[in-house]
Amino acid sequence: MTTNGLHSIDCDVHPTVPDIKALFPYLDEVWRESIETRGILSLESASYPPNAPITARPEWRGANGQAATSAADIGRHVFDRFKSSLAILNCLYGVQLVTNEDMAVAFTRALNAWIAKEWLDRDARLRASIVVPMQNVEAAVAEIEHWADDRRFVQILVLAMQEVPLGRRQFWPIYAAAERHKLPLGIHAGSSYRHPVTALGWPSYYVEDYAAQAQGFQSQVASLISEGVFAKFPALKVVLMESGVTWLPGFLWRFSKYWRGLRTEVPWVDRPPEEIVREHFRLTLQPFDAPAQPDVVERAVAHLRSEDMLLYSSDFPHWQFDGDDPVPAGIPAGLRRKILVENPIATYDRLKSERPEEAAP
């Protein structure tokens, strides 16, 4: 199945940093030395314990247990096996965890440089998100400006949970930069762990931490809308990645109902949140959180009341589905076609030139 000559665009693929030393060529001497002398072992995040089942499907792991450690490895799966035409890399190495602002800025720059050199330069079908140091808003804007001319970077990447909700006005210069460069704000599952992942403290089990990501996304959507981000930045698009999908309709019913009762508190929100979400927000497909009953899947997706919102993703190498097709049974054929290519192209301005008829003179 192809649309505009493209089979599918995989909007959430995760390159693995094999070792902190992989970033050495992209770090100043002072940080390399700091890593050595202070014994900094890794910035892997507890959001994805390396050996947890969800972090990589067993048959995708190499001899050392890691998966997705090279452009060739990702190509074999995402392009050869799943037949995608393009893939967007979202690197989840935990630079967001770093508390020292200067160190965070240096590690984040190194990470983006590593992605450009070791991944984007090696396979023309790869795209990537710009990881930004949210520890410091000015530095985050500078990071966006640094990479903005490289059209292979197609969005900005932040985590679902951080120190302060994303709608807060202190972050607005980042959204101004995003709008200016037509880069969607990609919010991915994960936390900088400035707070426990729940409002009730630290959960006992990792499975609770992972499940709680869906609540983190709800909080961020509520914050971005309530603070008035979309009144100020009407062209801004937000992509929720690895967020799950089926929580959205119920969340919007509640949010819109409360907004109707409480809109005097947020007068800049001048239409129901559900409308704002349908216009500005997109979600990647996996993990698709509905039972394996096609009729339930079809109803749950119909509750979104939009065919524009879902973006194809395998979430490779995370183990979210078995087999080779991330699209669950029950998604109608017409919607499936939109999810695979049309919706990603409509979302990512920088992929529009991938449309053959637009690329033609």
Place this chain on the structure above:
Amino acid sequence: MNMELKQPLRSPKTKLAIVDCDIHPRAMLEDLRPYLSNRLWDYLQTYGLRPRHGHVKGYPFPKPTPLASRRDSWPPTGGPPASDLDFTRQQHLDFYGIETGILNPLQPSGQGDQNPEVSAALAFAINEWQVADWVRREPRFKASVVVPFEDASASVAEIRRRAGNRDFAHVLLLSRTSEALGRRRYWPIYEAAVEAGLPVGIHVFGYSGWAMTGTGWPSFYLEEGVENATTTQQLIASMIMEGVFERYRDLKVVLIETGFAWLPALGWRLDKHWQRMRDEVPHVKRPPSEYLREHFWVSTQPMEETDKPDELIDVMEWIGFDRLVFASDYPHWDFDDPFLSLPPSLSDARRRAIYADNARALYRLA
């Protein structure tokens, strides 16, 4: 929301019996004095209530109306909304023909207070007050066993004190506790509730001491309202993943003012990730959605609203029509009118189940 009472336009009779699972009677601190020691009374006069936030008066997120109440619910006799039994009876029970109303007193109930002694003493006092000032005077009311949940042994003592007393309908917890409700420190509460044959009601709000979201503090009351649902999702995940329902097979949990449209999606998400990581929680024997289906009831207010009621009915079907119980939240601003809040396209049998039959069975009401 914020409705005006238009009495002449309303029939005082409704054909459907109604059990209202969420009414908030309001005690003044002075009402509790007969049940408090002099020393504690003096303490409260000097230091006051100390919930886990910074405000001496009011709340971190100011409510949309004074005391978050309907403007027409302030009784003509003075005093705050739902402090006057006669007016509450007339404006709510009689007007809507409510056969049973479950009282869920909020502050000053002492729940979640930083001082555990205050919390225990006020829980005892407000339970005495509910019976003396409300249930004994109006038998359509049923009381809640308010417990000082951060202190399990004091909570157990309070539950045992009320066990067998049919004036009480359930044990009352708040959703924002200092740890998630699945943690073992709270298990004695569940054990005592099961022993007493009482469901455990979990009402939203309270202050856990942690940021209100995993990404810090929001800015608006609007967000607090939304976060009441996310917090409930987290406490349910905790209760299931910690194995509460394997240990307490007869435990019944009633979610109050949490809304319910998010419940099926939560079950699906937990099932999916449990399947992948069940080796981490071997004590969880069944898919999480099965525990949800078996052990949880949800009250309807604040009724999610969609302009396509069939969607809401899909969700109710996924939850199970035997698990929904009606609640109004009287006298609060976001009150659901019993005559208007259910989707009109529901069949009569389903309406009867939600308005009364399910709650009668759950609470073993005569």
